[in-house]
Amino acid sequence: MTQETGGAGVSDSVDLLRRLIGFDTTSRNSNLALIEFLRDRLSDHGVDSQLFRDAGGAKANLYATLGPRDVGGLMLSGHTDVVPVDGQDWSSDPFILRQEDGLLYGRGACDMKGFIAVAMALLPALRRQELRRPVHFAFTFDEEVGCLGAKDLAAQLREMPVLPAFCLIGEPTGMHVVNGHKGRLAMRCHVHGREGHSALPEQACNAIESAAEIIARLRTLARRLRDQGPHEPGFDPPYSTVHTGTVEGGTALNIVPRHCSFDFEIRNIPSQDPLGLFEEVKRFALGDLLADMRRTAPDSAIVFEELSRAPGLLPNDDDALLKLALAATGDNIARKVSFGTEAGLYQGAKIPTIVCGPGHIAQAHKPDEFVALDQIARCEAFLLHMVAGVCAH
Numbered sequence: 201m202t203q204e205t206g207g208a209g210v211s212d213s214v215d216l217l218r219r220l221i222g223f224d225t226t227s228r229n230s231n232l233a234l235i236e237f238l239r240d241r242l243s244d245h246g247v248d249s250q251l252f253r254d255a256g257g258a259k260a261n262l263y264a265t266l267g268p269r270d271v272g273g274l275m276l277s278g279h280t281d282v283v284p285v286d287g288q289d290w291s292s293d294p295f296i297l298r299q300e301d302g303l304l305y306g307r308g309a310c311d312m313k314g315f316i317a318v319a320m321a322l323l324p325a326l327r328r329q330e331l332r333r334p335v336h337f338a339f340t341f342d343e344e345v346g347c348l349g350a351k352d353l354a355a356q357l358r359e360m361p362v363l364p365a366f367c368l369i370g371e372p373t374g375m376h377v378v379n380g381h382k383g384r385l386a387m388r389c390h391v392h393g394r395e396g397h398s399a400l401p402e403q404a405c406n407a408i409e410s411a412a413e414i415i416a417r418l419r420t421l422a423r424r425l426r427d428q429g430p431h432e433p434g435f436d437p438p439y440s441t442v443h444t445g446t447v448e449g450g451t452a453l454n455i456v457p458r459h460c461s462f463d464f465e466i467r468n469i470p471s472q473d474p475l476g477l478f479e480e481v482k483r484f485a486l487g488d489l490l491a492d493m494r495r496t497a498p499d500s501a502i503v504f505e506e507l508s509r510a511p512g513l514l515p516n517d518d519d520a521l522l523k524l525a526l527a528a529t530g531d532n533i534a535r536k537v538s539f540g541t542e543a544g545l546y547q548g549a550k551i552p553t554i555v556c557g558p559g560h561i562a563q564a565h566k567p568d569e570f571v572a573l574d575q576i577a578r579c580e581a582f583l584l585h586m587v588a589g590v591c592a593h
């Protein structure tokens with residue numbers, strides 16, 4: 201009952217989620233229609249938004265402030281893009297919300313339009329409150345393909361007269377408070393050798409075999425990190441991991457391959473610099489390995505290309521926002537997760553940041569992705585508690 205409790209009412213959140221799921225904001229598409237919908241909704245409640253478009257103009261971040269503008273407040277943050285449904289076997293149209301047995305199905309229901317719907321459904325309740333500190337809304341593009349929108353927004357926030365005092369990101373944590381996650385460095389490596397008849401391999405330079413040597417180095421690095429650390433308790437696994445995901449190369453067995461490329465990633469505990477780990481591997485590749493390749497093929501080359509990089513979230517157990525969030529959820533301690541979010545970027549912009557949102561990461565990115573109504577209700581109560589704690593006095 202919206203009027204009686206001052207809360208948003210689950211039905212408002214569900215109605216909004218239905219609208220949000222209807223926009224196909226797969227990262228390869230524009231998110232403008234959804235962003236404009238949010239802007240208009242905010243405007244209906246008397247709140248102006250700033251839209252920051254990307255270089256191509258087809259995508260935008262939205263930033264809006266409700267309440268006083270001369271002091272930093274609580275930033276409620278989420279990404280508007282979703283992962284593709286290509287090749288996934290859905291029981292119903294992924295872009296039409298389906299409600300069944302207390303569960304809300306749809307692409308992005310859990311990751312993370314559910315949170316955005318709850319935050320937006322708070323608007324009428326927030327308008328009725330006297331806010332001493334503002335509530336900021338920050339909705340970004342292209343999180344799923346490397347936190348591209350949040351990188352821009354973190355820089356844009358630094359230019360503002362007042363920085364948000366706190367940031368709460370509603371990625372799906374099952375409404376548990378998370379204050380640490382790993383970082384990620386994703387790389388592609390191109391190895392160029394020399395083609396030749398496989399009967400005369402010594403006159404050619406086998407790009408696949410050279411790539412395999414680099415991949416073996418990555419594997420050795422992964423073992424060392426596992427066995428020797430550094431280890432950071434609370435993470436699963438409690439060390440930085442290294443993994444090669446795809447390899448492409450070669451044309452036929454009787455041709456020495458000229459080209460091979462492969463993608464690998466480092467998921468680092470937040471206290472470890474992934475670039476330092478990458479440098480170890482790069483030094484070997486561009487040193488001994490390339491020198492050996494150039495003995496037979498002087499124009500051999502190895503090129504590393506950064507696909508994406510997002511910093512980890514370094515836990516701060518003394519943070520005031522964290523203490524408030526723990527009290528609101530009833531958690532004793534904050535958790536750490538292995539998946540990445542935009543949180544490390546905002547922390548890098550000097551905004552204390554935590555992650556807590558409806559739904560579970562195990563339900564994200566899958567066919568029949570869902571969020572439970574109960575999680576939506578808990579998120580509503582949580583956000584009202586957080587706004588009261590940060591902004592009401």
Ligand SMILES: [Zn+2]
Pocket residue numbers: 279311312343371372
């Ligand atoms: Zn997400």
